[in-house]
Amino acid sequence: MSNIDPIPLPYGPLQYYHLHYILQIKSNDNNNFLARCKPITKGYFHSKRIMGVKWTGGHNFVQVLQADDALTGMLKEVMLKVGEITIDPQDDHIRIYGKWVHEENLAFDSVMFEIADRIALHIKNIVQKKD
Amino acid sequence: MGFVEHKNHHFAQAKSNKEEQKSEEHGYGDIDPVIVRKLSTHEKLAEEMKQSQIGCEALPLGSHPIERKQYYSQTFSMSPKFVTNKGLVKIRGKNIDFVQLLQRN
Numbered sequence: 014m015s016n017i018d019p020i021p022l023p024y025g026p027l028q029y030y031h032l033h034y035i036l037q038i039k040s041n042d043n044n045n046f047l048a049r050c051k052p053i054t055k056g057y058f059h060s061k062r063i064m065g066v067k068w069t070g071g072h073n074f075v076q077v078l079q080a081d082d083a084l085t086g087m088l089k090e091v092m093l094k095v096g097e098i099t100i101d102p103q104d105d106h107i108r109i110y111g112k113w114v115h116e117e118n119l120a121f122d123s124v125m126f127e128i129a130d131r132i133a134l135h136i137k138n139i140v141q142k143k144d
Numbered sequence: 145m146g147f148v149e150h151k152n153h154h155f156a157q158a159k160s161n162k163e164e165q166k167s168e169e170h171g172y173g174d175i176d177p178v179i180v181r182k183l184s185t186h187e188k189l190a191e192e193m194k195q196s197q198i199g200c201e202a203l204p205l206g207s208h209p210i211e212r213k214q215y216y217s218q219t220f221s222m223s224p225k226f227v228t229n230k231g232l233v234k235i236r237g238k239n240i241d242f243v244q245l246l247q248r249n
Contacts, residue, residue: 027248031227031246032246106241108216120192121189123196130240
């Protein structure tokens with residue numbers, strides 16, 4: 014019988030992973046791209062359905078994202094699994110990520126990649142317009 | 145003691161000779177060696193991306209300056225403080241430039 018440690022170490026890597034989609038862009042307005050997307054749901058457990066998505070964050074940027082119907086359609090597909098999408102800008106790059114994923118469920122999601130790619134396209138367009 | 149050792153060795157050699165003979169008879173010697181390459185997590189991810197027709201390349205760990213910067217702006221509450229970088233994948237021909245894999249501590 015194996016000996017179970019009665020006092021396990023309170024630190025060390027956990028079995029949870031985060032996948033960050035990174036867009037390298039340097040502009041003075043990077044901070045304006047701070048946003049988060051949450052689903053609007055109906056029902057509970059097996060009957061839970063996504064009715065829509067709600068973006069919160071920088072006013073102009075959020076309006077652009079909310080107006081994109083193709084993006085909303087893709088988000089409705091994955092939001093039940095992903096939970097929420099965060100756009101986290103930094104000085105010279107912008108990170109787009111969802112929730113932590115357990116290592117059992119860690120796999121590449123092509124729809125999530127398309128969503129991140131489309132958000133990156135909107136960011137690039139906004140920066141180009143301002144320049 | 146030495147005699148016993150010699151005897152054992154002789155027996156083992158005889159056994160291995162027999163096995164060699166057997167394998168030659170049945171053609172076991174023709175099998176190509178199986179090479180197993182261990183992939184790290186971000187390399188596996190890159191392989192999955194390639195299967196989805198996305199041009200990408202798994203970079204060596206710690207080779208890009210973006211891996212030495214902060215991973216979270218800490219603007220949002222519940223942003224983690226301690227994470228481990230598990231690798232960076234460079235994307236070609238898309239608006240996204242990199243995909244980074246982080247492990248929670």
